[in-house]
Amino acid sequence: AAGVIQSPRHLIKEKRETATLKCYPIPRHDTVYWYQQGPGQDPQFLISFYEKMQSDKGSIPDRFSAQQFSDYHSELNMSSLELGDSALYFCASSLDPTHEQFFGPGTRLTVL
């Protein structure tokens, strides 16, 4: 069965650089969530989209922005990267907001 696809899987950036993470949801899923998991921590909700509209926003820095496109894929844009942004970034998708979320493999971002 098709799963959530995230790219890239690994990303190394310098401080103050920008990064773009991509997420391709499971086919027919119209809802996307982004979570950030720091080392040894639980995943923290960043932002979500339903039918290409932002549905909720969590602890997402102003330096980060995201959107969901017409084909339902989503991109998380991160600017002025800081050392503390180093984390595993998960995207999850669901058939609609009322259904369970299935997670992608994550993008491991390292900021040097």
Next chain:
Amino acid sequence: AQKVTQAQTEISVVEKEDVTLDCVYETRDTTYYLFWYKQPPSGELVFLIRRNSFDEQNEISGRYSWNFQKSTSSFNFTITASQVVDSAVYFCALSRMDSSYKLIFGSGTRLLVRP
């Protein structure tokens, strides 16, 4: 505010032992969902189960079983006859039934199953 507490930081068992992972939650909502996810060493998050607050029936799936008790705000997870492949971090999570259904995770329990 919603909160999920997994008091057991790390559990170590010998293969074939039964093990229960505890999860206690706090919410003022009358309707909500509870979840368990598994995060193996490879890092992905694997969905295990979702229960809604209306349904307190226990559930069994192979060696896995879940006990949901609203009276104690607990949603515990038991693995019977544990195997080495069960070694992972297990997260309990809660979501409101609102516009986004975002997940609020507990801090996780690391389970180590030794051969």
